[in-house]
Amino acid sequence: MGSRPEYEFGGPLGAAAITFGLPVLLNAFAFTCNDVAGCPVPSLLSPRSLTWEKLKAEIPWPQDGIWGLASWEVTGVLLGYYLLSLILYRVLPAQEVHGTKLVQHGRPLKYRFNAFSSTIVQLVVCAIGTYLQGADFVVWRYITDNYIQILNTNIIFSYILSIYVYARSFGVNTNYPNTELRELAAGGNTGNVMYDFYIGRELNPRVTLPFFGEIDIKTWFEMRPGLTGWLLLNLAFIAKQYRTYGYVSDSIILTALVQAYYVLDGQYMERGILTMMDITTDGLGFMLTFGDISWVPFLYSTQCRYLSVYPVQLGWTGVAAVSCVFLLGLYIFRSANNQKSTFRTKPDHPNVKGMSYIQTKRGTRLLTAGWWGMARHINYFGDWLQASPFSLPTGISGYMVLPAGSTVAAASHAFKMLDGREVVQGAARGWGVFFTYFYVLYFAVLLIHRERRDDAMCLKKYGEDWEKYRKIVRWRILPWIY
DSSP states (O other): OOOOOOOTHHHHHHHHHHHHHHHHHHHHHHHSSSSSSSEHHHHSSSSGGHHHHHHHHTTTTTTTTTGGGGOOOHHHHHHHHHHHHHHHHSSSOOOEEEEHHHHHTTOOEEEEEHHHHHHHHHHHHHHHHHHHGGGGGHHHHHHTTTTTHHHHHHHHHHHHHHHHHHHGGGGGGOOSSSOOOOOTTTTTOSSSSHHHHHHOSSSSSSEEEETTEEEEHHHHHHHTTHHHHHHHHHHHHHHHHHHSSSSOOOOHHHHHHHHHHHHHHHHTGGGGGSHHHHHHHHSSSHEEEEEHIIIIHHHHTTTHHHHHTTTOHHHHHHHHHHHHHHHHHHHHHHHHHHHHHHHOOOSTTTTTTTOEEOOTTSSSSSEEEEHHHHHHHHHHHHHHHHGGGGGGGOOOOOEEETTTTTTHTTTTOOEOTHHHTTEEEETTTTTHHHHSSSSHHHHHHHHHHHHHHHHHHHHHTHHHHHHHHHHHHHOSSSTOOO
């Protein structure tokens, strides 16, 4: 009898729930936090009297009904966007490096990296367009006017790509050695269709296209259209705020800058992805395709979308406080990672020389001092802390969109739109945190889950040495808390 497959994410049922549930959640976010009625819309504040007709009047539901959730025009525009990214991938100078060795083949794959310069080119073009047309630049207008359709078209692309790589994975030659350098992911070949479709069967699927050459599908999608699209969405919402109010708030600028740093730094250090679990362990399935081009750009831009309608003014004190949180998180994240890298590559460096460690039977060393003596993944805490300013500028969020001259608006602080409507918090105050702080909670859960996966892998890899390490470094992510 064969061994039972080791499932993650709740197994097949969990995979199915994520595969069909998260696209619905993204749509729920897009519809029920809007510039039509509020965030959340008033009907959600009175669930007992909630009806579809009442809710539909408060959300940007398409005139064509469900068929208006996507369109052929938007599909064509998005395909053009993906094609542009492919062209930049091919024509711009690139860094070509080898990744980690494949498990079965013992040889590394070659990768081509230039996501950072590709994004810079697109941002420069958009900057020129904004200089010429201002906040009415066609790209910014198109994104905000067709937001729902762009979201759902990317979701459809996620399903199509997932089906393609799943079907193609059955062409992998499992009789090693072979010359194709293709192999199945260790956890994605369980035999359960739903689970394998979600987690990904083939480790590093690649295609060869005329002119573009060989493309590693997973790394290309991980670092390009979704991340760059996240920046473009944020910029479109900044332009929308200016069109709506005639000014831009410090909160949306700060949020966009912090998120831009997160994206551009990741793309600039693109080769670092080659050591991440996404590339070395996970196959390419719905988990990554949906995450790359749907979940990341549209969930992570929620804060700028919120602030485009409710322009919070932080003032210098608020900006300084949020910036300090970001800088502290960045310091912990960078310092911890640099310390580990120095310990591995330059063990005699003064910054790490003399630090305690465990010598493993595999020949590697596990650092038990400095940052890594505090917690086994203290860098994850820094990562979470530097990402929390994504949400902090939204404050105690929630707002209602009211017609001009409303008595409610007159009785409280209101932001007046140029079209005469007014935005107040009113009864919605505090209820918007589900939208604007969802990312902070989600990211914490993601990092905890990632740490658990890494811990299980290290236990298999190091055995009793890892058990010894866990007794010395007791805390997983945050000392004295977790």
